[in-house]
Amino acid sequence: MSFLSLLRRDRDVLAFGFAFTFASSLGQTFFISLFVPSLSQAVAVGEPLMAVLYGAATVASALCLPALGRRLDDTDLLRFSVWVLLALAIGGLVLATATQVAMLAAGLFLLRLAGQGLMSHIALTGAARFFEEHRGKALSLTGLGHAAGEGVLPLTVVVLIAWLDWRWAMALCCLVLAGVIAPAAMALVRRNAKFRCPLATLVGVESRKRASSALLSDPEFWRLLPLLVASPFTITALIFHQGWLAGSLGLPLAVFAAAFVGFALIQAPTGFLSGAVVDRIGSRRVLQLHVAPFIAGVLLLAVFGNGWAVWAFLALAGVTNAAGALLRTSMVAELVTPDRLGAARSLVSACMVVSTAAGPAVYGLFIAAGLEPPAVLLTAALSLALCVLPTIRWRKLFRV
CATH class of the missing domain: 1.20.1250.20 (MFS general substrate transporter like domains)
Structure with a gap:
């Protein structure tokens, strides 16, 4: 359809x-x-x-x-x-x-x-x-x-x-x-x-009470959780410290402010594309790939550090942000039954919100330690890539 x-x-x-x-x-x-x-x-x-x-x-x-x-x-x-x-x-x-x-x-x-x-x-x-x-x-x-x-x-x-x-x-x-x-x-x-x-009224109170605990006891959830929260953690942190980034790179803050146009505009077409692809191949594969644009944008900013790199960085961050927002619901919906979706999704949302609160503080420590923008950005790219590894089914990948 x-x-x-x-x-x-x-x-x-x-x-x-x-x-x-x-x-x-x-x-x-x-x-x-x-x-x-x-x-x-x-x-x-x-x-x-x-x-x-x-x-x-x-x-x-x-x-x-x-x-x-x-x-x-x-x-x-x-x-x-x-x-x-x-x-x-x-x-x-x-x-x-x-x-x-x-x-x-x-x-x-x-x-x-x-x-x-x-x-x-x-x-x-x-x-x-x-x-x-x-x-x-x-x-x-x-x-x-x-x-x-x-x-x-x-x-x-x-x-x-x-x-x-x-x-x-x-x-x-x-x-x-x-x-x-x-x-x-x-x-x-x-x-x-x-x-x-309220779908859960059809399955009983005990089933509803087990929703969050069932998700927490599912090893699959713990393999996926770092990747589900990695992009909001990092995007929020880097945007929060955009003033430091601009000053350290020798750019006016207005460059970042203007580039937010790209961040906002790219999200609508990305959302449409992500939704269609999720319906076709499922959430897991899209989840594994959705941080790749942001990693590319972070690396471009780290290497070039100029005005067009800022636009690329925020536009590619918008791609990952839009896909991630969709995936934090669709992925959970594939892990639990519909009657438990409210409890399960709220748990993931809570983890995401905590990550957005922690991100600026963690990256603030990097800045306080005297790291330069390239080092901070490369750390961000590496941490995002590492979050993909637990989601890969290695046995299936190397099965002969």
Whole structure:
């Protein structure tokens, strides 16, 4: 089935997924970072403390994600969505009115948990369990919301901050995304019992409780996990330290900022291609190959370190980022039954979120140790390549 045929057949479900991944932008790093200077000034904290608070909120949200995410297996999807939207809106409004460190920490936690964590979890888990036959294509269409948010919201937010003030800008974004777009999408699937249905109610409570433990006891999961989290760990770390990279390479930071256009634009076609290939050959082979473009981009930046290498680096990072976002759902969906998908995917998402919090800190240690950009980038490329090795079935590879 083609993408257009799938869109025509299940446009309401796909529109719901797109809207929720788009609205999850409220909790994504690229969105929150636009308000960091204003938040630091309003709450009278320096950016180093802001980074600590942000990392702590990210880790705390990741620790909560498995316990909350598994509820999607035994709760009506729309009822669950209402509570998540409420938490997302409260988090945004708390940040928009923050005057104290406690308010700042609470707002960051709610945005990271409800936005980056649960909004994406609802959209991708819902699509993965509803579309068993064309899962890859459906996940790529659902994930377009992430790319749309990265492409549309940064400039929009900058304009709103200049026009209205940062507090009103954040409040307006929360109102539109969490108060209008996402609820409108929920109305589209209100009568779709199959999409809303908590599949785990059909298999019993004990089966649901075993979902995460079964995944944790599966050796296959542990072989795949490093590769599932390697790209977000490394991409987040290198983008977080882009100012150091630019300065050390003798480039203006504006080069990196402009190159993010390539990072955003490449993700839509990559998502389409990855979804079609996953449907054809399965997730494992695509998982093993999906870090290759990013490794190539890292090596180009390490060797050349000029403006066009930055564009290549971020464009190829976008390819890996888009494919990885799809694979973290499709791969898990191939390891567990649909009734356990919510618990299993939330566990993987928690690992991914922790990796994005740890990445900047780990690479910060490399920088503090005095490593130059080529050494840091070569370390990144090597670590990504090493994560592929456990996923290779060596006995099958060398079987005569």
